[in-house]
Amino acid sequence: YKFWSGLKAVDYTPGIRCAFGARSLLGFLIPKRLGALFYNPGPNFLWEMKRSGGFEGDTDAISVVPWLHGDPAILISSLEMMQQVLGYSDEFDKFKNDSGAALFGLNVATLQREPWKKHRRVLNPAFSKKLYSLVWKESMRMFRDMVETEAWDKAGSATIPVVGDLTAKFTLNIVASCAFDFRSTWSDSISTAGTGMSLSKCLKVVIEDAPVRALAPKWAYFLPLKVLKRVDTAFTTLFAFLRAQVALRREKIASEEMTGDDKAGKNTIFSNIVRANIEGGKFAFDEDEVISNTFVMLFAGHETTARTLNGILALFGLYQDEQEKVYEEIKRVLSNGRDPEFEDSESFTYLRKCIQETMRLYPPVSVLLREAVRDVHLSVTKRATGEKSHDVVVKEGTHVLVNVVGIHYNPRHFPDPDSFKPSRWVDESLSSDAVFAGFGHGPRACIGRKFSLVEATCFLVMLLRDWRVDVDLAPGETPQEWQQRMMTDRITPARGLGPIPIRLSRRESR
Numbered sequence: 459y460k461f462w463s464g465l466k467a468v469d470y471t472p473g474i475r476c477a478f479g480a481r482s483l484l485g486f487l488i489p490k491r492l493g494a495l496f497y498n499p500g501p502n503f504l505w506e507m508k509r510s511g512g513f514e515g516d517t518d519a520i521s522v523v524p525w526l527h528g529d530p531a532i533l534i535s536s537l538e539m540m541q542q543v544l545g546y547s548d549e550f551d552k553f554k555n556d557s558g559a560a561l562f563g564l565n566v567a568t569l570q571r572e573p574w575k576k577h578r579r580v581l582n583p584a585f586s587k588k589l590y591s592l593v594w595k596e597s598m599r600m601f602r603d604m605v606e607t608e609a610w611d612k613a614g615s616a617t618i619p620v621v622g623d624l625t626a627k628f629t630l631n632i633v634a635s636c637a638f639d640f641r642s643t644w645s646d647s648i649s650t651a652g653t654g655m656s657l658s659k660c661l662k663v664v665i666e667d668a669p670v671r672a673l674a675p676k677w678a679y680f681l682p683l684k685v686l687k688r689v690d691t692a693f694t695t696l697f698a699f700l701r702a703q704v705a706l707r708r709e710k711i712a713s714e715e716m717t718g719d720d721k722a723g724k725n726t727i728f729s730n731i732v733r734a735n736i737e738g739g740k741f742a743f744d745e746d747e748v749i750s751n752t753f754v755m756l757f758a759g760h761e762t763t764a765r766t767l768n769g770i771l772a773l774f775g776l777y778q779d780e781q782e783k784v785y786e787e788i789k790r791v792l793s794n795g796r797d798p799e800f801e802d803s804e805s806f807t808y809l810r811k812c813i814q815e816t817m818r819l820y821p822p823v824s825v826l827l828r829e830a831v832r833d834v835h836l837s838v839t840k841r842a843t844g845e846k847s848h849d850v851v852v853k854e855g856t857h858v859l860v861n862v863v864g865i866h867y868n869p870r871h872f873p874d875p876d877s878f879k880p881s882r883w884v885d886e887s888l889s890s891d892a893v894f895a896g897f898g899h900g901p902r903a904c905i906g907r908k909f910s911l912v913e914a915t916c917f918l919v920m921l922l923r924d925w926r927v928d929v930d931l932a933p934g935e936t937p938q939e940w941q942q943r944m945m946t947d948r949i950t951p952a953r954g955l956g957p958i959p960i961r962l963s964r965r966e967s968r
């Protein structure tokens with residue numbers, strides 16, 4: 459019965475028939491294949507489908523219908539269909555029963571449309587020019603601190619064995635400082651006190667092992683299993699840390715209100731979240747919403763930008779001609795090698811193209827989740843032409859997954875999709891969220907887009923002005939083969955790109 463009703467829910471759209479659903483928690487944990495009948499798409503199936511060609515149909519929609527466990531879903535891979543699903547119509551919404559919300563609570567990223575409006579209203583004012591200029595200032599401070607602490611200058615060159623660790627540390631420090639006022643230096647990681655697990659380690663475990671936490675029953679934590687111990691420590695430590703920070707901020711706001719001082723700042727991300735709890739009224743946050751929004755900002759605000767920086771550094775190492783074009787642009791904008799300023803941040807137009815192209819090839823968020831609010835007619839596009847093929851009736855509550863990887867590698871939108879070609883981005887298209895899916899689209903598009911672009915631009919301008927980036931190609935290996943081997947073949951949604959080593963050499967003109 460489950461299988462037949464699943465087929466009906468997706469209007470018999472052709473596609474993958476399997477034992478476990480594409481987004482089921484169990485399917486995340488168990489092996490991909492347990493015998494011929496028990497095919498499980500698994501957590502990495504969008505990338506695997508991209509690599510193998512997957513299920514090739516004539517249209518940009520396929521379905522995934524499980525017969526044992528999980529929900530049926532329609533998977534869409536065209537910009538036209540993305541606009542229909544993520545746009546301003548009220549036919550699709552975030553999941554009603556989101557497994558992320560069950561674990562991390564209800565927040566601006568997980569809530570459905572009506573309650574979400576309150577959250578976005580509280581947070582929107584914090585995303586202002588004042589914040590972006592602080593992001594720039596802090597990125598400059600952290601960059602200089604990093605170069606000095608790592609002693610790159612003295613050696614004139616440096617080998618970074620896992621560049622993703624470096625970029626994740628950088629971006630976590632920036633969001634912690636700019637959004638939450640948790641100041642740190644490059645040499646001391648933000649401590650959570652107590653368990654010895656740093657904030658970055660806690661966040662890493664919490665995200666990578668979220669399915670374990672969601673599925674393990676309470677009694678399982680009494681078993682001597684290392685993985686459960688680690689997950690439990692990370693969750694407990696992280697949320698205790700967040701609660702302690704919220705309490706401190708509450709006290710700070712209260713004491714400043716008494717004295718008329720304003721050091722906690724009006725309209726900063728953290729203050730807005732905590733004030734929404736203190737001040738009450740129509741837009742009040744309850745305790746859980748405070749913690750959940752704090753968590754989501756900290757997480758979404760660093761991991762995604764870190765992945766983009768990780769990818770772009772590897773790509774610059776591979777495509778030296780593109781790196782050189784960016785270097786020339788930096789020299790042009792920063793005459794006499796002066797330091798860049800916030801006001802320069804929009805001037806690095808070729809660098810912005812490179813960032814966008816990196817996010818196209820390696821989107822930090824590979825799938826966007828929605829469900830049909832009622833029975834909805836979804837207009838399916840033809841793969842070859844983009845013209846309408848037919849309508850499918852998606853049953854109320856059925857999942858529709860916007861396949862960001864599929865859209866970004868759709869040759870109709872991006873000819874020669876596997877190539878790194880920053881020049882494909884004509885200037886006007888850079889600012890529109892209808893031309894790619896990297897930051898989402900429509901009312902729920904990324905609130906932190908500008909935050910991350912300002913931060914990434916500052917980091918890259920400072921780095922590329924003074925340093926050349928290289929990767930080690932194996933003898934006879936082409937950049938494309940290295941890219942396939944080190945980047946595309948290894949990517950997973952939870953961990954992003956695999957460990958990528960790069961080398962930095964100081965430019966002679968400095």
Ligand code: HEM
Pocket residue numbers: 566567568578633637754755758759760762763766817821822823826827895896897898899901902903904905906907909910
């Ligand atoms: C390269 C960096 C980033 C990428 C690729 C990215 C990607 C995305 C995407 C695709 C969405 C839409 C999700 C959906 O439609 O279901 C989103 C939403 C969101 N992002 Fe980002 N993001 C980035 C940086 C940031 C930063 C720096 C912050 C915060 C400081 C942030 C906070 C959020 C939040 C809170 C939402 C939910 C917005 C809402 O539903 O109203 N993101 N992001």
